[in-house]
Amino acid sequence: MSNLLYPYTVSAKNDSVRFDPLTPCQALFLSILVQAAQVIRSSLVITSGREGHGADDPHSRGEALDVRVAGLTRSQLLKLLEILKVTLAIQGDFTVLYEVRAVPTDPEVAAVAYVNPHATAPHIHLQPRKGTRWPPRE
Secondary structure (H helix, E strand, O other): OOOOOOOOOOOOOOOOOEEEEOHHHHHHHHHHHHHHHHHHHOOOEEEEEOOOOOOOOOOOOOOOOOEEOOOOHHHHHHHHHHHHHHHHHHHHEEEEEEEOOOOEEEEEEOEEEEEEEOOOOOEEEEEEEEOOOOOOOO
8 A cells, every 4th residue: 555645665776785873964854855855756775774885875875875776767866956955955055966987968956967987877966075074073
């Protein structure tokens, strides 16, 4: 039976995606992604949590998530990026990147893309801006 309030889900791609222990930053990202999934009318998949990165990487500290974009339309991708950037800007100083290996051919998508030749696949990367933490520590 589908959940009528939240018909679109946020899930991990498989059991290798680690969230434990869940940090406030990850919880913030997940809550925003659940709401964003309803707006863009598509379920979302987390492809990277705390696993597979160096000890000082934001992923390993529980301060970054990667979100699969395969299967999203151009409109859904652009709307998702807009929602994430606006909502996270209200919460603090965050980086929201649409990471790709090469410049997309669609000019509108190319305008929001961050080229990373080492990206395993196109995805959205979320983290506090480099040099900051969330929630801020005094």
